[in-house]
Amino acid sequence: MFSYEVVMLKETEKIDYHPEKIRKSSLKLLDTCKKVERYDITDSEVLISGGGGTIKDFGKLELLADALHGQVSASRKIIDQGIATRGIQVGQSGKTVNPKLYIALGINGAIQHIEGLKNVEHIISVNTNRDAPICSLSDLVVEGDAFEFIDKIVLKIKQNK
């Protein structure tokens, strides 16, 4: 276990700090914890929602959410993977949401997910498979990679500011 000593310093004293002396082997990962979102997805006007297609970098959705003044939500796939907490799950066993705009990134559109979208005004879906069920319910379908979409839209928004 990593041990340390707390030393009270007078204002004039310098900190004698030697990071090279901390042996790597003495550091051990004790636990990990999921980020807890402190907002209610049922209050959001813009939701950037990620599914199985965004598992490898789900955190990137926050870039688009920030750029569009929205919040991040998810399909159950993301919750079951332990990437986000149940509070942001959309669907039958999650929440029914009411945004003006729902951007579904890498979400297939299982019936249990669609159940949570009955009050959504507009859906944009981004999917590598244009035949994914969610595409037939969407106002706009972007066929392609979710992460590439985020990069391009965020850049465009920054350029237009």
Ligand SMILES: Cc1cc2nc3c(=O)[nH]c(=O)nc-3n(C[C@H](O)[C@H](O)[C@H](O)COP(=O)(O)OP(=O)(O)OC[C@H]3O[C@@H](n4cnc5c(N)ncnc54)[C@H](O)[C@@H]3O)c2cc1C
């Ligand atoms: C009793 C019960 C209750 C349930 N409740 C819910 C619920 O409340 N909410 C819910 O969501 N699910 C729920 N489910 C689970 C549901 O059946 C599906 O398993 C789940 O919704 C699938 O999530 P997904 O579409 O995100 O993932 P996947 O099925 O893995 O789909 C991933 C999609 O991403 C696309 N994709 C892959 N890579 C990329 C990429 N790089 N860029 C863009 N697209 C890509 C794929 O083409 C695919 O369409 C429930 C199931 C049961 C049995």
